[in-house]
Amino acid sequence: MRMAVFSVVTIAILLILWLDWPQIRAKSKRDKVAFITLLLIGWLLSLLDLPNTPGPVLVLKTIFKPFRGWVE
Amino acid sequence: MLDKGKISAVQMSLLLYPTVLATSFLSMPSLAAQYAQNDLWMTGILSSFFGLLTIYVATRLHDLFPKESIIQQSERVIGVLPGKIIGILFFIFYIHVTGMIVRMYTEFVSGQYLFKTPPLLIIFIIVLLSSIAVRGGIETLARCAVIFTPILMFSLLFLLLLFPSFDVRNIFPILSHGIIPVLKASALPQSWVSELFFISFLLPHLTDPKKGRKWGFLTLGAIVLSIIYMNLITLLLLGSDTANKTYPILVVFRYISLAGIFENLESLLLAMWIVGNFIKISLFLYVASISFAQTLRLSDYRPSVFPLGILVIVFSLWDIPNFSKLGEHLRYVAPFEIPLVMVLIPVLILIIARLRGIRTSKR
Numbered sequence: 054m055r056m057a058v059f060s061v062v063t064i065a066i067l068l069i070l071w072l073d074w075p076q077i078r079a080k081s082k083r084d085k086v087a088f089i090t091l092l093l094i095g096w097l098l099s100l101l102d103l104p105n106t107p108g109p110v111l112v113l114k115t116i117f118k119p120f121r122g123w124v125e
Numbered sequence: 126m127l128d129k130g131k132i133s134a135v136q137m138s139l140l141l142y143p144t145v146l147a148t149s150f151l152s153m154p155s156l157a158a159q160y161a162q163n164d165l166w167m168t169g170i171l172s173s174f175f176g177l178l179t180i181y182v183a184t185r186l187h188d189l190f191p192k193e194s195i196i197q198q199s200e201r202v203i204g205v206l207p208g209k210i211i212g213i214l215f216f217i218f219y220i221h222v223t224g225m226i227v228r229m230y231t232e233f234v235s236g237q238y239l240f241k242t243p244p245l246l247i248i249f250i251i252v253l254l255s256s257i258a259v260r261g262g263i264e265t266l267a268r269c270a271v272i273f274t275p276i277l278m279f280s281l282l283f284l285l286l287l288f289p290s291f292d293v294r295n296i297f298p299i300l301s302h303g304i305i306p307v308l309k310a311s312a313l314p315q316s317w318v319s320e321l322f323f324i325s326f327l328l329p330h331l332t333d334p335k336k337g338r339k340w341g342f343l344t345l346g347a348i349v350l351s352i353i354y355m356n357l358i359t360l361l362l363l364g365s366d367t368a369n370k371t372y373p374i375l376v377v378f379r380y381i382s383l384a385g386i387f388e389n390l391e392s393l394l395l396a397m398w399i400v401g402n403f404i405k406i407s408l409f410l411y412v413a414s415i416s417f418a419q420t421l422r423l424s425d426y427r428p429s430v431f432p433l434g435i436l437v438i439v440f441s442l443w444d445i446p447n448f449s450k451l452g453e454h455l456r457y458v459a460p461f462e463i464p465l466v467m468v469l470i471p472v473l474i475l476i477i478a479r480l481r482g483i484r485t486s487k488r
Contacts, residue, residue: 062435120461123309
């Protein structure tokens, strides 16, 4: 699972760069930075063993713990 | 405006209907029945409250700041920096919820139909398809909705073929456990209905913005009627067994057998599920990319759609090892998370706008 996610995401990112970069190059610096940052975040996260890494679900569970009793 | 596309109020309505119902309708009756037992059909009526509120707030904000979405409105009302923080919050929330929807979609397709296909492939294909649609702009999405939403709505009528098997006694006794279990059961539909707040991102594209509120409320009416209809049919057919099923609507569709012709209709359900979720995921991804581009004031939203698609894939896997963890999140966290972002924050922004004395601007 882990290697599959990483390899597929890497291929997808390379494809996106290959196809979209010619259009991005003409745009402002802000657009370029936003584009590259998004791809970089996606790529770095795909390095993790995602299903077993604590993340947003745990954060939200902790935040909304006080309300849990209302629906239990 | 980032996307120059124009849609009609009816198209907006057809986009919003699957956005609320596409993922939720499958498991809705059993989640409601676990709290409300045989009063589950009432949850639809009670859940309309947040829908009314969120449509009213979104259209009021659009009256104050025409042609703007909630991201730009919040920057105007509470200042640039707090507005940006809210924009980033909205953006992360939308990407996370999109990931959750993709995961729910995949769990059903791989768990009930495509047993041998790797779930990752199902995730990638739907996200790729939605990203391509989103890059086409709001008009492309609206035209997809015009074709697909009627398929979703009319397929639900096939449930009426079960008419001979209905047992009306399953409804009684009404409210034997009081109103509290029904209120608890409507917490989840409540949160789905508050997704109608997406009207805020669609109103700027309407050819006739005055009709926005009317069609918003009509959509809400259609959604509430559909919720009551599906809950009632499941209850009439399955009775007290409803609560034990993971996907009661799937069970109900499998039960259809008429004259040796209408059989194995669960394949129709899969078709409904795919077209409905395609619209839903596309609209969520569209809203996420628009809020990303508006928060960072980018010149175009299209280049960020595919990178956001990758983030959606990441969020659909992150911290969800199995289906039960997803179910726990949907049951105990989503009923508070979604209304917080979709109802509470917009209500606060509207109240602040009122207190600051912002009147309808004529621009």
